[in-house]
Amino acid sequence: MASSSTVVKQLQNLHLFRNVSAKDLTKLTQMCQILEFRPRQIIFAQNAPADHAMILVSGKLDVCILTGHTERHLGSILPGEIFGESGLFHSGGTRSAMVRANKDSICLLVTPELMRETWNNQAIVALEQFLIATMARRIRNTNLEIQKIWKVESADQQKNEQSLQMEESEQSGGLLGKLKSLFGGK
């Protein structure tokens, strides 16, 4: 079982908490449950109720989606990342993917109650700032992709009007293919 002081040391090494005092990180570990996972242990099951988030302190996690009997690997979670954050702010949601330990991992469990009641801890402020920056990056990236598709589609349409439609549509993969690629599909 990882001790609180070990976890504090690991938290101090995370970029997320680089400006947070050891005192506030110690308080954080006292307020959050520390959870340990063995390789292949499931942390979030797909479609399970989403009512909390976690911070990965050490180890590595896999994010997968199950469609029928097929499992698709979407990505990995590395130390310093927060995951399942929609459960902190929106009620009634479910997990959109499964999260599973890739190797021995330690997580901090973050509840909506902790976020609601703890405003006087710099670690929570850092966490909130990190989430704002992460959301902004995701929104901008998705928006840029959408705008790119939109502009290419407009250019395609103009060319189509000049009787080049079939050839150009095949070359650019078509609107449907581009939209699917936003989700990592083909």
Place this chain on the structure above:
Amino acid sequence: MQTDDLRIVARKLLRTYQVRSTRSRNLALALGKGQEKLWSQGDLMCGEGQPSDSMFVTMEGSVQVLKRDTTGTEKELAVIPAPSMIGQMGLVDGSARSATCRAASNIKGILISKQTFNSLLQEQSPEGSAFRHLLISTMMGQLSSANEKIGGLVDDMVEEQTAEVPIETNQEANKDKLMKIAGVLDGWEAKEEDVDGLESVEFVMDEDMKRTKDARDRARRW
């Protein structure tokens, strides 16, 4: 600004953006750090491409959101009723105004300067925390709403391609939908919730949130 007025707006904002992790009195304190501002119908609130130096919270009235398409034609993306947050994305990531906003009616609102915004983002206080939670929740809503709409557009297009009886593809309509999705990502989406009857509720309760979410989910389908 009257504290009671701010409290009512704060409650409505928390319900509209489905924030369950903060209290209205703390958000009201954050809003109180802004300046009250009035716009008359037709007034320009901000112009597409201009630098983002402030954001607005509307308390009364509606905002018309316009964006230029690839041909330079200005199209209406949405008419957003109060209470709503306008122009916060540019302050988060330093980008220019992504759309033009005009007062669709007389508007009473709050202007939050870039300096106040940055201070609220860093403040270790109940109001700072409330403001950050509102922001996070708003952005999560933008992403999930845009994802749903992209999913809907993909479904429609798959249906068009696989239909036994050919369905005429409307490229112009698809382009408009893409433009609106980009707008949703920037926060330009009218919220459909009717929150007027809920003003007397002291705190955001999970059941309220669930009802609001259900109503919103139903309204989201194209």
